[in-house]
Amino acid sequence: MSRDDGGRLVIRGCDVLRIPAEGECDVLRAQDITVADGAIESIRPTREAETAGEVISGHGLLAVPGLVNAHTHSPMVMMRGAAEDVSVEEWFNERIWPMEVNLTPEDVRLGAELACAEMISSGVTAFADHYFFPEQIADAVTASGLRADIAPTYFSSQGEKALEATAEFAESWHGAAGGRVTVSMGPHAPYTVNDADLRTVSEHARRLGVRIHIHAAENVEQTQSSLERRGITPIRVLHDTGVLDAGALIAHGCGIVPQDLPLLAEHSGTVAVACSPKGYLKHALVPLTPVRALLDAGVTVAAATDGPASNNNLDVWESLRLIALTQKQAERDATWMTLSDTLRLATRGGAHALGLGDRIGCLEPGKRADIVLMDLSGVHCRPLHDARAALVYSARASDVRTVLVDGRILMRDGRLTTIDVPALLGEIDGRVARLLDISHGTAVQHYDP
Amino acid sequence: MSRDDGGRLVIRGCDVLRIPAEGECDVLRAQDITVADGAIESIRPTREAETAGEVISGHGLLAVPGLVNAHTHSPMVMMRGAAEDVSVEEWFNERIWPMEVNLTPEDVRLGAELACAEMISSGVTAFADHYFFPEQIADAVTASGLRADIAPTYFSSQGEKALEATAEFAESWHGAAGGRVTVSMGPHAPYTVNDADLRTVSEHARRLGVRIHIHAAENVEQTQSSLERRGITPIRVLHDTGVLDAGALIAHGCGIVPQDLPLLAEHSGTVAVACSPKGYLKHALVPLTPVRALLDAGVTVAAATDGPASNNNLDVWESLRLIALTQKQAERDATWMTLSDTLRLATRGGAHALGLGDRIGCLEPGKRADIVLMDLSGVHCRPLHDARAALVYSARASDVRTVLVDGRILMRDGRLTTIDVPALLGEIDGRVARLLDISHGTAVQHYDP
Numbered sequence: 036m037s038r039d040d041g042g043r044l045v046i047r048g049c050d051v052l053r054i055p056a057e058g059e060c061d062v063l064r065a066q067d068i069t070v071a072d073g074a075i076e077s078i079r080p081t082r083e084a085e086t087a088g089e090v091i092s093g094h095g096l097l098a099v100p101g102l103v104n105a106h107t108h109s110p111m112v113m114m115r116g117a118a119e120d121v122s123v124e125e126w127f128n129e130r131i132w133p134m135e136v137n138l139t140p141e142d143v144r145l146g147a148e149l150a151c152a153e154m155i156s157s158g159v160t161a162f163a164d165h166y167f168f169p170e171q172i173a174d175a176v177t178a179s180g181l182r183a184d185i186a187p188t189y190f191s192s193q194g195e196k197a198l199e200a201t202a203e204f205a206e207s208w209h210g211a212a213g214g215r216v217t218v219s220m221g222p223h224a225p226y227t228v229n230d231a232d233l234r235t236v237s238e239h240a241r242r243l244g245v246r247i248h249i250h251a252a253e254n255v256e257q258t259q260s261s262l263e264r265r266g267i268t269p270i271r272v273l274h275d276t277g278v279l280d281a282g283a284l285i286a287h288g289c290g291i292v293p294q295d296l297p298l299l300a301e302h303s304g305t306v307a308v309a310c311s312p313k314g315y316l317k318h319a320l321v322p323l324t325p326v327r328a329l330l331d332a333g334v335t336v337a338a339a340t341d342g343p344a345s346n347n348n349l350d351v352w353e354s355l356r357l358i359a360l361t362q363k364q365a366e367r368d369a370t371w372m373t374l375s376d377t378l379r380l381a382t383r384g385g386a387h388a389l390g391l392g393d394r395i396g397c398l399e400p401g402k403r404a405d406i407v408l409m410d411l412s413g414v415h416c417r418p419l420h421d422a423r424a425a426l427v428y429s430a431r432a433s434d435v436r437t438v439l440v441d442g443r444i445l446m447r448d449g450r451l452t453t454i455d456v457p458a459l460l461g462e463i464d465g466r467v468a469r470l471l472d473i474s475h476g477t478a479v480q481h482y483d484p
Numbered sequence: 485m486s487r488d489d490g491g492r493l494v495i496r497g498c499d500v501l502r503i504p505a506e507g508e509c510d511v512l513r514a515q516d517i518t519v520a521d522g523a524i525e526s527i528r529p530t531r532e533a534e535t536a537g538e539v540i541s542g543h544g545l546l547a548v549p550g551l552v553n554a555h556t557h558s559p560m561v562m563m564r565g566a567a568e569d570v571s572v573e574e575w576f577n578e579r580i581w582p583m584e585v586n587l588t589p590e591d592v593r594l595g596a597e598l599a600c601a602e603m604i605s606s607g608v609t610a611f612a613d614h615y616f617f618p619e620q621i622a623d624a625v626t627a628s629g630l631r632a633d634i635a636p637t638y639f640s641s642q643g644e645k646a647l648e649a650t651a652e653f654a655e656s657w658h659g660a661a662g663g664r665v666t667v668s669m670g671p672h673a674p675y676t677v678n679d680a681d682l683r684t685v686s687e688h689a690r691r692l693g694v695r696i697h698i699h700a701a702e703n704v705e706q707t708q709s710s711l712e713r714r715g716i717t718p719i720r721v722l723h724d725t726g727v728l729d730a731g732a733l734i735a736h737g738c739g740i741v742p743q744d745l746p747l748l749a750e751h752s753g754t755v756a757v758a759c760s761p762k763g764y765l766k767h768a769l770v771p772l773t774p775v776r777a778l779l780d781a782g783v784t785v786a787a788a789t790d791g792p793a794s795n796n797n798l799d800v801w802e803s804l805r806l807i808a809l810t811q812k813q814a815e816r817d818a819t820w821m822t823l824s825d826t827l828r829l830a831t832r833g834g835a836h837a838l839g840l841g842d843r844i845g846c847l848e849p850g851k852r853a854d855i856v857l858m859d860l861s862g863v864h865c866r867p868l869h870d871a872r873a874a875l876v877y878s879a880r881a882s883d884v885r886t887v888l889v890d891g892r893i894l895m896r897d898g899r900l901t902t903i904d905v906p907a908l909l910g911e912i913d914g915r916v917a918r919l920l921d922i923s924h925g926t927a928v929q930h931y932d933p
Contacts, residue, residue: 112866112867113867114869115865115866115867115869115873115878116868116869116870116873116874116877116878117869117870117873119822119823119870119873119876119877120818120819120820120822120823121818121819122818122819123818126818149863149866152863153863153864156862156863156864157864313809313877315813316809316810316812316813317808317809317812317818317877318812318818319812319813319815319816319817319818320813321813321816346877347873347874347877347878348864348877348878349864350864357809359766360762360765360766360806361765363765363766363767363768364764364765364768364769364770366768367768367770368768369569369570369571369572369575369766369767369768370569370570370571371569373568373569374568374569413605414598414601414602414605414905414909415602415605415606415797415798415799415881416564417561417564417598417909417912417913418561418562418564418909418912418913418916419565420563420564420565420566420916420920421565421566421568423568424564424565424566424568424796425564425565425796427568428565428568428762428766428795428796428797429564429565429796429797431880431881431882432864432880433880433882456863460863460866460867463866463867464866464867467867467869471869
């Protein structure tokens with residue numbers, strides 16, 4: 036069924052994970068989810084006799100809201116595993132930014148397509164991307180059937196024309212693909228984009244009705260450096276340049292300090308912080324995103340993978356597990372970041388972070404039909420005392436069986452329906468040697484925050 | 485092929501991960517691994533024409549040494565996901581130890597069988613177990629074809645007869661199942677087993693030629709408590725009661741302090757520490773196992789899952805990934821705990837921890853044929869720049885295709901050959917309600933270290 040045919044689809048006899056805005060998640064047993072025009076029409080106790088268009092068997096499966104990956108650089112799958120066991124500085128300056136000089140638009144298109152394949156396979160139905168050649172990503176997303184918010188990466192070193200081009204991209208693509216593609220402005224970070232440009236970006240965002248996706252206070256050293264160089268924190272820079280007011284998805288925020296919290300809380304309706312702990316651990320960061328302080332201040336936190344050149348995959352199940360584990364340890368409190376709160380971050384939290392809280396993030400009538408069917412019958416999940424515990428601590432991305440976005444089936448029983456993976460991998464493998472060659476000695480940018 | 489038929493088997497055309505005792509791991513391309521009498525006979529560039537008994541196609545697959553799970557309580561799969569978001573004290577005293585009152589020998593047998601199914605499926609070929617009803621576990625291991633070292637759990641509260649019974653178990657079972665089953669003495673911990681019993685255990689171990697598997701210094705609070713109550717650390721207790729001298733596999737050791745290191749180093753040939761970070765994070769422990777200090781002192785560290793009631797699965801891939809991530813962060817050094825060192829912990833480290841360093845832990849002629857074939861062709865591993873990086877940071881347990889122990893195929897192309905999983909799960913599901921019922925108000929022990 037495509038979302039355009041107005042037809043109906045029913046997922047028959049599945050269990051359904053309910054994720055309320057607050058409080059405990061729970062599981063409704065043996066439901067039928069009816070989908071019409073790409074939205075969830077009803078969720079009701081199953082009635083085998085009813086026929087309503089296409090039927091997907093949900094028996095023995097758990098329907099969960101599609102996961103949201105709230106911050107990534109999807110085409111960086113091309114550099115997966117190519118920069119290991121190095122410091123943040125070496126990762127940027129000696130590996131990744133030199134490799135990115137080599138990227139062509141076609142590399143980005145193929146990388147984004149592979150990333151879409153990986154995300155669909157692992158139950159991610161929406162993602163916030165931040166990268167170069169955004170049209171290529173938008174094309175890949177459109178073809179894949181996924182939902183994405185795409186921010187074209189901008190450094191001040193690229194100049195005014197490049198900044199204008201990102202605004203033009205927003206104008207052309209925001210709301211495209213039947214609403215599946217949205218756009219945010221994508222200034223890279225306060226240490227690579229100057230204040231004048233940040234003000235211009237904020238004006239574009241307000242004018243176009245889009246938000247801003249930006250790295251800020253990625254680690255506490257950046258915050259200290261900003262305080263030393265200019266006397267204010269990176270979050271204060273975002274506040275003073277209008278970025279928070281325009282609405283901001285802030286990546287990482289491990290360096291968010293107490294004086295930043297009121298600034299973020301002031302804009303809690305449109306501001307969110309994306310947390311992707313795997314890369315923080317791998318690059319030996321202390322502290323991590325202050326998730327508890329942010330939530331206590333009323334600021335949304337969402338789960339993310341960051342780019343696969345640091346995270347090595349696009350697995351949001353792994354991210355949400357790592358958030359639960361690392362936050363319990365960071366707060367010295369095993370009773371905090373509960374199963375329900377963790378599941379909420381990766382669904383409702385992500386939806387809000389992408390500005391899509393009214394459309395996705397939970398399975399309720401009226402929401403878009405972004406639905407993932409999980410198979411928790413594997414030996415690694417049994418006996419199944421608590422499906423929520425299985426999702427957070429036992430399950431794997433490989434337990435995802437079927438994935439719908441806007442009611443369209445993007446994977447059915449483990450088979451992708453929109454992407455020809457063998458052909459894609461054939462094209463990609465031929466590009467690897469050129470991509471990794473950094474003998475040119477140049478880089479897209481220098482890391483010195 | 486069974487290990488008894490003396491027949492030969494060849495894995496044709498696979499890549500082979502070499503894990504040296506020191507230095508970088510690497511990958512040999514397109515090899516044939518020949519197995520005879522349960523051991524690796526040769527690893528040579530592939531020659532398609534050769535025929536030598538049964539052939540397993542290894543094309544497109546990477547052969548790695550079977551992973552070792554150096555500390556678990558395998559039958560606790562029965563309580564997976566039944567004690568979440570609680571402190572260590574509540575986990576022991578209000579959940580797990582009350583539930584363990586309900587366990588029957590048959591529950592343990594079925595739990596161990598399910599655990600074996602999960603471990604085979606995820607590429608674990610040997611494990612160190614520590615639990616009650618050890619005969620049931622030994623039966624399950626024997627039938628499954630896995631390799632295990634089994635320690636019968638003992639508390640001093642059980643009395644002298646129970647201690648003698650554990651020695652009798654060692655006498656009966658050490659070296660059974662063609663050498664696949666070994667036994668260690670299993671005193672629970674220095675805070676549940678008194679010094680007199682630890683001395684008796686050490687004597688039994690020396691007399692029987694077996695080792696001792698024990699929890700010690702699980703967290704730094706235990707070390708502090710031991711120092712306050714009796715003036716010495718838990719590791720010093722093990723030293724003074726002869727446990728280290730007999731040879732000890734120490735679980736966790738997050739509370740190992742600098743003055744313990746010389747005691748452990750003195751016995752580095754027979755002592756090892758098992759590290760299972762998921763549970764430490766989940767229970768908000770700080771600090772973690774001091775892996776760097778231990779390795780620097782020449783003490784073996786191995787990867788482990790602990791029991792699935794805290795770890796929620798038996799996935800050693802997840803454990804080794806978490807060890808790499810958490811150790812980099814704990815040491816504030818992204819360049820430490822490299823890909824090669826991480827892979828070594830879960831293979832050679834585990835082999836040494838189980839006292840099997842001469843038999844397993846790497847793929848070399850003369851070693852037992854405990855071999856796992858991994859499929860790294862999934863979208864989440866591609867492009868594959870570095871197989872070592874894929875194993876540590878991208879791959880999943882579900883990428884395991886084929887598993888051999890002693891040259892016997894326990895899983896082939898994802899199908900288990902020795903365990904009837906549907907029948908097993910049917911039996912287990914009927915036992916769940918009784919197992920989780922703690923209305924009796926008793927417990928096997930009280931946690932107050």
